[in-house]
Every structure is written in C-alpha cells, then in structure tokens.
Amino acid sequence: MPAKIQPEHHNASSAGTMPGNRARNKLLREQQLLQLAQNILQQDGFAGLTMDRLTAASEVSKGTIYNHFCSKEDLITALSVDSLQRQLLLFHQVLALPGHSRERALALHYAYYRFSTAEPTLFLCLLSATTAAVVEKTSATRLAQRQALEQQLLSCCEQVINQAIADKALQLQAGRGIDQLTYLQWALAFGANALYGPSQQMGFFQGLEQQQLMLAGINLLLDGLDWTPLSGQFDYQQSWRRIAAALPQTQAAQ
Amino acid sequence: MPAKIQPEHHNASSAGTMPGNRARNKLLREQQLLQLAQNILQQDGFAGLTMDRLTAASEVSKGTIYNHFCSKEDLITALSVDSLQRQLLLFHQVLALPGHSRERALALHYAYYRFSTAEPTLFLCLLSATTAAVVEKTSATRLAQRQALEQQLLSCCEQVINQAIADKALQLQAGRGIDQLTYLQWALAFGANALYGPSQQMGFFQGLEQQQLMLAGINLLLDGLDWTPLSGQFDYQQSWRRIAAALPQTQAAQ
DNA sequence: ACCTGAACACCGTTCAAGT
DNA sequence: ACCTGAACACCGTTCAAGT
Numbered sequence: 001m002p003a004k005i006q007p008e009h010h011n012a013s014s015a016g017t018m019p020g021n022r023a024r025n026k027l028l029r030e031q032q033l034l035q036l037a038q039n040i041l042q043q044d045g046f047a048g049l050t051m052d053r054l055t056a057a058s059e060v061s062k063g064t065i066y067n068h069f070c071s072k073e074d075l076i077t078a079l080s081v082d083s084l085q086r087q088l089l090l091f092h093q094v095l096a097l098p099g100h101s102r103e104r105a106l107a108l109h110y111a112y113y114r115f116s117t118a119e120p121t122l123f124l125c126l127l128s129a130t131t132a133a134v135v136e137k138t139s140a141t142r143l144a145q146r147q148a149l150e151q152q153l154l155s156c157c158e159q160v161i162n163q164a165i166a167d168k169a170l171q172l173q174a175g176r177g178i179d180q181l182t183y184l185q186w187a188l189a190f191g192a193n194a195l196y197g198p199s200q201q202m203g204f205f206q207g208l209e210q211q212q213l214m215l216a217g218i219n220l221l222l223d224g225l226d227w228t229p230l231s232g233q234f235d236y237q238q239s240w241r242r243i244a245a246a247l248p249q250t251q252a253a254q
Numbered sequence: 255m256p257a258k259i260q261p262e263h264h265n266a267s268s269a270g271t272m273p274g275n276r277a278r279n280k281l282l283r284e285q286q287l288l289q290l291a292q293n294i295l296q297q298d299g300f301a302g303l304t305m306d307r308l309t310a311a312s313e314v315s316k317g318t319i320y321n322h323f324c325s326k327e328d329l330i331t332a333l334s335v336d337s338l339q340r341q342l343l344l345f346h347q348v349l350a351l352p353g354h355s356r357e358r359a360l361a362l363h364y365a366y367y368r369f370s371t372a373e374p375t376l377f378l379c380l381l382s383a384t385t386a387a388v389v390e391k392t393s394a395t396r397l398a399q400r401q402a403l404e405q406q407l408l409s410c411c412e413q414v415i416n417q418a419i420a421d422k423a424l425q426l427q428a429g430r431g432i433d434q435l436t437y438l439q440w441a442l443a444f445g446a447n448a449l450y451g452p453s454q455q456m457g458f459f460q461g462l463e464q465q466q467l468m469l470a471g472i473n474l475l476l477d478g479l480d481w482t483p484l485s486g487q488f489d490y491q492q493s494w495r496r497i498a499a500a501l502p503q504t505q506a507a508q
Numbered sequence: 509a510c511c512t513g514a515a516c517a518c519c520g521t522t523c524a525a526g527t
Numbered sequence: 528a529c530c531t532g533a534a535c536a537c538c539g540t541t542c543a544a545g546t
Contacts, residue, residue, distance in 0.1 A: 022528095047387045051520060061531045063522085072520065124385070131378070133301045176470070183449070184471045188438075191445025195437070216430070217438045220478035221471075276509095305539060315512045317541085326539065 030068050033058055034082055037075060041121040046128075051075075073137035077146060080129035083122040084149040087115050090247070091156045097246055101164035102227050103239045108157060109189055109218050110243045113211070116193040127194070157182045170227045181225070188217055215240055284322050287312055288336055291329060295375040300382075305329075327391035331400060334383035337376040338403040341369050344501070345410045351500055355418035356481050357493045362411060363443055363472050364497045367465070370447040381448070411436045424481045435479070442471055469494055 036057045040049050051072055055062045069075040090111040097107055116123045128134055135143065161178050164170035172178070196210045219231040290311045294303050305326055309316045323329040344365040351361055370377045382388055389397065415432050418424035426432070450464045473485040 045387060046385070050518085052518080062520090063531055064529080066521070067529080127381075131300070133299060180467060180470065183467060184442075184446075184474070187445035187449050187471065188442045189445070190449055191441035191443070192438075194448070195441050195444060213434060213437060216434065217441065217475075220438070221474055224474035224478040304537085306537080316539090317512055318510080320540070321510080 026068075029060070030078075033065065033068060034078060037079060038082075038122070041079075041125070045121070046124060070139050071137045073134040074139055074142055076125055076134055077129045077138040077142050079122065079125045081142065081145050081149060083115075083119065083126050084146065084153065086119070086122075087112070088149060088152055088156075090115055091153060093247065094243065095156060095160070097243060099239065100229070101160060101167055101169045102222060102229065102234075103236075103243075104160045104163070105157075105185070105222065105227070106215075106218060106236060106239055107243045108160065109185070109214065110240060111247070112189050113193055113214060114244075114247060123193070154182060157185070164227060169229075170225065185218075185221065188221060189214075192217060211240070280322075283314070284332075287319065287322060288332060291333060292336075292376070295333075295379070299375065300378060324393050325391045327388040328393055328396055330379055330388055331383045331392040331396050333376065333379045335396065335399050335403060337369075337373065337380050338400065338407065340373070340376075341365070342403060342406055342410075344369055345407060347501065348497065349410060349414070351497060353493065354483070355414060355421055355423045356476060356483065356488075357490075357497075358414045358417070359411075359439070359476065359481070360469075360472060360490060360493055361497045362414065363439070363468065364494060365501070366443050367447055367468055368498075368501060377447070408436060411439070418481060423483075424479060439472075439475065442475060443468075446471060465494070 033054065037049060037054055040053055040057065051062065051065060054075075055065055058065065069078060091108060094107040094111040095104060097104075099107070129138075129146070158178050161170065161181055165172065172181075192210070192214050196213075215236060219236060223230050223232075287308065291303060291308055294307055294311060305316065305319060308329075309319055312319065323332060345362060348361040348365040349358060351358075353361070383392075383400070412432050415424065415435055419426065426435075446464070446468050450467075469490060473490060477484050477486075
C-alpha cells in the first residue's frame with residue numbers, strides 16, 4: 001500500500017491540495033524536469049538543450065517551466081547542483097571503504113574521475129555553471145544551494161587530510177595549510193579529468209592511458225608531501241582496482 | 255620607405271588589386287575582425303559577442319563576415335588560434351631566458367599562468383573552443399591551424415624535458431614517457447589556472463594566494479620526479495620573481 | 509568575384525487571458 | 528494562486544540582387 005501523506009490541518013482550507021503537499025509536488029516536478037533536461041543533454045548535447053525542447057518533452061507549458069527556473073542559466077545551475085549531489089553521494093560511498101588515509105585520498109580521486117567519465121555532459125554543466133555569464137543569471141537561492149554542496153565536498157577532502165595528520169601519516173610543513181593541499185589535489189584532478197575528459201579537449205593527449213596517468217600524478221604529488229605509505233612501499237595500483245570494483249557500476253545510464 | 259609588395263605577373267589582369275594583394279588584404283581584414291571581436295569580449299564578456307555586434311563594430315556587412323567565418327563557432331575557434339599564437343610567443347620569450355632545465359620548466363608554467371590571468375576571456379575562448387559543439391561547426395582548415403599550434407606548444411615542453419635528461423638533471427623511470435610528464439604538468443597548470451582563474455570558478459578557493467600555490471604544486475610534482483636541483487637546494491621563489499620581471503608587462507591591454 | 513542587407517528560422521522571455 | 532500559449536525581441540544564417 002503506497003504511503004499517502006496527509007496534509008497538515010493548521011492551515012485551514014478546503015480538501016484536496018494542501019500547501020505542504022503542494023510544495024512537495026513542485027519539488028517533485030522540478031526533479032522530473034531536471035531528469036528530462038539530462039535526457040536531452042545526453043541525446044543531443046549541450047546545443048540541443050533549449051527551453052522549447054524541454055517544454056515539448058514535459059507535460060507543462062513554457063510559463064510553468066519559467067516558474068521553476070527563472071532563466072536558462074538557472075536551469076543549468078540547477079543541473080550542476082544535481083551533479084554535485086551525485087558527486088557527494090559518490091564521495092560518501094567511497095569514504096566508507098576500508099583503508100588507510102592515503103588510500104582514502106586516492107578513493108576521492110577515483111570518485112571524481114569516475115563521475116567525470118560516467119557523466120560527461122554533467123561534468124560540462126558543472127564547468128559552465130561557474131562561468132560569469134551563467135552565475136549572473138541564476139537565482140540567489142540556487143547559488144546558495146551550490147555553495148553549500150561545494151562546502152560539503154570540500155569537507156570530505158579536509159576530513160581525510162585531518163585523519164592523515166592524526167595518524168601521523170602526514171605532517172604539514174610550515175606555511176602549508178589543509179586548504180592548500182586540497183586545492184592542489186583538486187587542481188590536478190580537475191585538470192586531468194577536463195583535459196582528457198568530456199569534450200576530448202586537447203586532442204594531442206588521446207593516446208595515453210588516463211587512469212594510469214592519474215594514478216601516477218597523484219602518487220607523485222602525495223609522495224612529494226611525504227604522505228605515508230609512499231608509493232614505493234605500497235601497491236596503489238591494487239588499491240585503485242579495489243576501489244573501482246567496490247563502486248557500483250550502475251552509474252552511467254538510468 | 256615602406257616595403258610595397260608587388261604582385262606577381264604570371265596571372266595576367268589589369269592594374270590595381272592583384273590576387274596576391276587580395277589574399278593579403280583578406281588576411282589583414284580577418285585580423286582586424288578578430289581584434290574587434292576581442293574588444294567586444296573584453297567589454298561585454300562572452301554573451302555580448304554576437305555576429306550582429308561584430309558586424310556593427312566593423313565596416314563590412316554580415317555576409318562578408320560569413321565570408322571569413324563560416325559560423326559563430328568558427329569565429330571562436332579563430333580567436334582560440336589567435337590565443338595559441340600569443341601563448342607560443344610567450345613560451346618562446348620565456349625559453350630565451352637563462353637558467354637550468356628546471357627553471358625553464360618553471361618559466362613555461364609562469365608563461366601559461368601569465369596568459370590565463372592577463373587574458374581571461376581568451377583563456378575562456380580556448381576552453382570553449384575545445385567543446386564538441388564548437389568543434390563540429392568550425393572549418394577543417396581552422397581546426398588544422400589549431401592543431402599545428404598545439405603541437406608547437408607541446409614541442410616547447412618536450413624540448414625542456416629532453417634538455418633536462420641530456421643534462422642528467424632528470425632521469426625517466428621505466429614506463430614513464432616524456433608525453434606523460436608533459437601531460438601531468440599541463441593538467442596541473444590547466445587545473446590551477448582554470449580553478450582560480452578567468453571566471454572565479456569554485457569560489458571556495460578565493461582566499462589563497464594563487465602564485466604561491468602554483469609554485470608549491472609545481473615544486474611538489476618536480477621534486478617527486480627527482481628533477482634536480484630539488485626545491486630544498488634551490489630558491490625557486492626567486493626564479494619565479496626573476497621570470498616575472500623579465501617578461502614585458504604590456505600584455506594585458508592593447 | 510565579391511559585397512550587401514533584407515528575409516527567415518529559431519530561441520529565450522514575457523504577460524494578458526484563462527481556470 | 529497557478530497555468531497557458533500567443534506574442535515579442537533577438538540572434539545566427541542564407542541568398543537574391545547589386546556592383
């Protein structure tokens with residue numbers, strides 16, 4: 001028997017659609033719209049995503065769509081928020097795996113890599129959502145949502161570094177903060193994924209095996225930080241494979 | 255006395271505009287159009303760049319503009335080609351400076367950083383020019399131009415690595431190729447510049463001093479490779495400052 | 509051979525009219 | 528209070544007519 005949620009009574013009105021239910025319905029429809037938008041993105045790429053097509057794919061009118069997203073840019077930011085939520089989910093999954101601190105850092109890199117390859121269009125969305133032109137035309141509440149999620153993702157990273165310091169696997173040199181380490185790793189991961197990734201950017205690197213390269217880059221960086229166990233003393237290739245196998249493969253399609 | 259290039263005679267025609275002259279004029283006008291496009295970009299950002307506005311800013315008609323650029327995307331790729339040319343110029347300037355191999359690698363990083371901050375809109379152009387949507391709609395000859403320039407930029411990087419190997423400042427481990435090293439450094443540089451750079455992407459890293467961070471990241475990576483002299487044995491901060499001072503500051507405006 | 513600009517198709521956004 | 532879709536403004540692209 002499906003759980004039918006009854007409206008609260010404190011707001012007197014006739015039977016049928018109550019305010020609580022209504023807000024929930026609106027949110028539900030927004031998620032449906034976002035799903036439709038992602039389908040369009042996957043089928044026809046970024047240029048294929050127009051408000052007209054989204055309207056046609058949905059069961060509501062253009063005006064109603066603008067009731068949810070104040071502009072096309074707002075829609076894109078909404079998609080990026082959705083992406084960050086999935087990314088955060090991946091981060092949590094991957095942090096639940098067993099292993100020492102450096103393996104957990106590696107796991108975060110893997111999760112980021114996995115997302116960028118499994119959802120190339122969404123990765124592009126994330127990128128363009130940070131563009132000034134898009135930011136300027138998105139609602140304040142949506143921007144706040146994104147910022148909150150970004151903060152949560154960062155917390156995951158910092159948590160791992162803090163653990164490493166507590167375990168004495170890593171010592172911070174003078175003048176080097178946790179935010180700096182996070183930034184550097186994020187930059188390497190972002191660059192590697194963007195260069196190889198969604199849009200085949202920079203065609204000249206296509207011959208290389210990306211996963212091996214990413215792992216090599218991460219090892220160089222973390223060895224440079226003296227984050228033990230160093231790559232000479234531990235088989236991180238096996239860690240990478242183990243993490244990859246542990247993550248559910250049902251990420252690509254839906 | 256200005257050098258007036260005379261047309262060849264093998265193509266009989268009346269006096270005045272000869273084929274050679276004509277081709278040169280066309281190229282000249284194309285460069286003027288690109289300059290106008292960049293002015294618009296700098297003033298009103300990416301969204302402000304429309305074919306209408308470019309037409310209005312120029313002294314030719316819309317049809318003529320489409321004679322130069324087969325689509326708006328072709329124009330964007332043309333701008334990216336222009337950017338790569340400037341970048342290559344910077345690379346050459348910076349490689350002419352004195353110093354050992356690791357300092358030269360650092361100099362390339364500096365040139366890349368300098369370009370991304372001095373010309374944020376062009377850096378964005380470079381990024382979006384790699385997008386599938388843009389690539390699909392640009393002419394084959396323009397794409398070939400870009401690829402050739404990318405190859406030249408890569409050559410600069412590989413040249414430095416080769417020099418380092420010849421100088422015994424760097425030894426390649428088994429299974430590690432020059433292209434891998436180039437890729438990793440490029441990824442870190444690209445990520446760091448994109449994350450901090452043109453569009454203030456990822457607001458959460460804004461508090462950090464980017465130049466210090468980049469230098470730290472490069473040092474970690476190159477120390478990890480055992481590229482001597484290591485950062486503990488050499489003052490790369492000073493190198494960075496020296497390189498910065500040596501490069502002409504007249505890069506931003508025009 | 510090259511240039512022109514009116515004309516067309518498409519897309520983001522709005523808003524008066526409906527329920 | 529919310530939905531609708533016609534209407535508007537804008538922009539990329541084309542092409543018949545001009546020189």
